[in-house]
Amino acid sequence: MLAHNQPLFGYIAPGYWRDVGNIREYKHAHGDVLKGRVDLETQGERIGGIGNDVWVGEGSQISSFKGFDGSVLIGKDTTIGEARVRSSFIGDHAVIQSGANIDNSVLWDGVVVESGARIFNSIVCKNVHIGKDVLLEGDNTVADDCIIGQGSVLKSQIEIWPGKTVEPGSTVTSNVVWGKAWSRALFGSYGIVGVNNVEVTPEMCAKLGCAYGTFLGKGSVVFTARDDHQSSRMLKRSLIGGLMSTGVRVMDLQAAPVPLARFTVKSFAGSGGVHVMRSPFDRRLTTIRFYDRSGFDLS
Numbered sequence: 001m002l003a004h005n006q007p008l009f010g011y012i013a014p015g016y017w018r019d020v021g022n023i024r025e026y027k028h029a030h031g032d033v034l035k036g037r038v039d040l041e042t043q044g045e046r047i048g049g050i051g052n053d054v055w056v057g058e059g060s061q062i063s064s065f066k067g068f069d070g071s072v073l074i075g076k077d078t079t080i081g082e083a084r085v086r087s088s089f090i091g092d093h094a095v096i097q098s099g100a101n102i103d104n105s106v107l108w109d110g111v112v113v114e115s116g117a118r119i120f121n122s123i124v125c126k127n128v129h130i131g132k133d134v135l136l137e138g139d140n141t142v143a144d145d146c147i148i149g150q151g152s153v154l155k156s157q158i159e160i161w162p163g164k165t166v167e168p169g170s171t172v173t174s175n176v177v178w179g180k181a182w183s184r185a186l187f188g189s190y191g192i193v194g195v196n197n198v199e200v201t202p203e204m205c206a207k208l209g210c211a212y213g214t215f216l217g218k219g220s221v222v223f224t225a226r227d228d229h230q231s232s233r234m235l236k237r238s239l240i241g242g243l244m245s246t247g248v249r250v251m252d253l254q255a256a257p258v259p260l261a262r263f264t265v266k267s268f269a270g271s272g273g274v275h276v277m278r279s280p281f282d283r284r285l286t287t288i289r290f291y292d293r294s295g296f297d298l299s
Contacts, residue, residue: 272291
C-alpha cells in the first residue's frame, strides 16, 4: 500500500478488545469477563447471592453453593459436589468431586477433579483427569487428555503438554513436553533411570555431579565413563562440570563398558565413579550409576 502511495487509516472499534496470544493474556481476558468488563450474553441460569454470582448451564447439578465465592460460570451437564469454587470457569460435562478446591482457574470441557485436589490460578484443558489430593500451585497449564496421578504436585508455572501422564505421588519441577510420562522417582536399584533429555537433563546432571562431588569432598578422584551414544556424552560432560565445581579431580575414561569402569575405580584407588549409558531395556531411557571406592553401586 505504501509503495503505491495508498492511504492507511486507523479505526477505533467500540467494545472490549484484548490480544490473547499468550496464556497470561488469556487468563486476564477470563478475569475481565468475571468482573463484568466484557459485554457477553451468558447462557444458563443465574443464581445470585451476597458475595457471589453464579451462572449454571442447562443440565448441571450442584450439590451446594456454600463453597462458592465471587463470580463462577458453569457449563452444561456438569456435576459439582460440595466443593470450593472461587472466581472460575468450568466447562461442559465436567465433574468436580466434593472436597475439591478450584480458585481463579479455567477448566475446559470434560475435566474430572477428584476430592481433595487443589487448583490455583491455572488452566486445565479438555478431558484432563486430576487425581485425588493433587496440587496445582499456580500459573499451571495442563493440556488436553492428560492424567495427573493421585497426590502429585505441579510446582508453580509448570506446563504439561497434551496426552501426558504424571505418575501418582510425583512432584513435577519442569515442563513436561516430550515423552509420555513423568515418573515419581528416578532413583532405583539400577541407579538413576529416566527419560533422556526430559527427566534426565544436562541441568539435572550438573546438579547431580555437584552433589556427588560435595559428598566425596574436595581433592577426591572420580572416574567417569559412558557408552557410545551422543546423549550419554552430553550428560556425562554435564556431570563432569558439576564434579569439578566442587574441587574434585576427574579422570575421564570416555567410552568404556561398566565392568571396566568398576575395575578402574578400585584398581587406581579412585574415590568413586560415574557411568552414563542408554538403558538396554528401553532406548528412550538413560541410566546413571554411581560407584564407591570399591567399584560397587552406591545405594
